[in-house]
Amino acid sequence: MDPHGPTTAAERQILLNSVVIMLCIIVPVIAATLLVAWWYREGNRQACYRPEWTYSGKVEIVIWGIPAMVIMLLGGIAWIGSHELDPARALDSRKTPLNVEVVALDWKWLFIYPDQGLASVNRLVVPVGRPVSLKITSATVMNSFFVPQLAGQIYAMSGMTTRLHMLANRQGQFQGLSAQFSGDGFSGMRFNVDAVETAEFDGWISSVRQGGRALDAAGYAELARPSPNVQPVTFGNVASGLFDNIIHTTTTMTQEDAALGICRGVSSISNERL
Numbered sequence: 001m002d003p004h005g006p007t008t009a010a011e012r013q014i015l016l017n018s019v020v021i022m023l024c025i026i027v028p029v030i031a032a033t034l035l036v037a038w039w040y041r042e043g044n045r046q047a048c049y050r051p052e053w054t055y056s057g058k059v060e061i062v063i064w065g066i067p068a069m070v071i072m073l074l075g076g077i078a079w080i081g082s083h084e085l086d087p088a089r090a091l092d093s094r095k096t097p098l099n100v101e102v103v104a105l106d107w108k109w110l111f112i113y114p115d116q117g118l119a120s121v122n123r124l125v126v127p128v129g130r131p132v133s134l135k136i137t138s139a140t141v142m143n144s145f146f147v148p149q150l151a152g153q154i155y156a157m158s159g160m161t162t163r164l165h166m167l168a169n170r171q172g173q174f175q176g177l178s179a180q181f182s183g184d185g186f187s188g189m190r191f192n193v194d195a196v197e198t199a200e201f202d203g204w205i206s207s208v209r210q211g212g213r214a215l216d217a218a219g220y221a222e223l224a225r226p227s228p229n230v231q232p233v234t235f236g237n238v239a240s241g242l243f244d245n246i247i248h249t250t251t252t253m254t255q256e257d258a259a260l261g262i263c264r265g266v267s268s269i270s271n272e273r274l
Contacts, residue, residue, distance in 0.1 A: 004174065004195075005150040005167050007085060014081045018074060025070055087154050088163040090131065097133040097165070098126060101243040104136075104143035104156040104178070106226035107185030112243055118208045119215050119242075121223070122191040123232035127201040128171055134164040139224060139246050144180035147193055153179050158250035168195035185228030192232070208234045215239060220246075 003009040040047045090097065101112040112119045126132050136145050138156040146153040151166035168174070178189040196204070213219070215235035220242065239245075 002149055004170055004172060006091060006169065007151055007166060008149055010081070010085055011152060014077060017077055021070055021073055021077075025067065085152065087152060087165065089165065090133065091165050091167050093131045093167065095130045097131040100124065100126075100132055100134050102134050102136040102145060102156065103243065103246055104138040104140065104145070104182075105224055106140050106183060107178075107189040107228050108223075108230040109145075109176070109178075109189070109191045110223065111191075112238055113205075114238075114243065116205050116209075117238055118205065119235040119238045120208070121233045121235075122230055123234075124176065124191060124193045125201060125204050126168060126193065126195055127198045128168055128195050130198070131165060131167045134166070135243065136162045136164060137243070137247050137250070139250055141182050142180060143178050143182050143189075145176070146179040147174055147176040149174045150193060150195075155180065159247060161247060168193070171195050171197065183226070185226065188229035209236045211236060213237075215242065 001012060003012050099113070099115055101114055103110040103112070108122050109124075110119060110121055111124045134145075134151075136154060136156045137160060138158045140158065142158070143156040144153055145156050145164065147166065150168055151164055154162050154164045156162065172195055174193040174195065176191045176193050178186060182189065211234075213235055214237040215223070216239045219235070220239070
């Protein structure tokens with residue numbers, strides 16, 4: 001309910017419109033229920049008792065017509081909104097989108113900036129007013145990427161790529177999280193989205209390139225190990241094609257590896273219940 005981007009602002013408007021439309025039925029029904037109970041109370045001698053009454057065309061029109069109109073109106077809002085807010089649909093902007101590749105790990109988020117050749121963990125830095133085009137996957141069990149104030153929720157699945165576009169229209173720090181339970185470290189699988197001015201973003205890029213360590217095959221293998229509550233870290237040099245290699249690796253996993261991953265998730269759920 002506190003949007004800071006065009007997508008979430010549109011989602012809030014759809015929610016508010018839907019609530020108002022449904023209140024057009026809920027409020028009169030509640031009022032009519034109380035009125036009928038009051039009018040047909042035992043002490044009201046003016047209430048007319050009609051035991052033989054069976055049908056009224058006017059009542060039937062009201063009972064079926066108004067709800068049908070409301071359903072069609074809500075359906076139209078949902079239909080139009082679902083197409084306009086398609087996660088894979090690029091946002092209308094004159095600025096070139098910033099490409100970011102997102103990988104869900106146990107239990108952290110890896111953000112790769114392919115055009116800049118760097119990466120960060122559990123921190124996504126974006127320029128204000130510039131669209132961000134996200135390609136999302138998972139290197140482990142299914143997960144869910146969610147930044148409530150900037151973008152809708154979308155799933156991250158191993159061997160697959162989902163798309164999401166978002167834009168921050170003001171400076172600030174916005175919390176992102178995983179909305180899909182994925183094991184013991186799920187509760188700490190959070191990250192910050194820092195929306196900064198373009199000059200500050202360019203400065204951050206330069207500082208990461210100068211001070212960040214390299215994310216090669218060995219570095220990724222170390223990073224991919226399950227670890228909860230990971231603090232943000234940056235990588236100034238990322239191996240070319242890392243995101244595609246992650247997708248290819250998870251696609252060609254053996255059935256035994258996939259079964260182990262599923263069992264680990266099931267075991268975590270069982271432990272939580274115990």
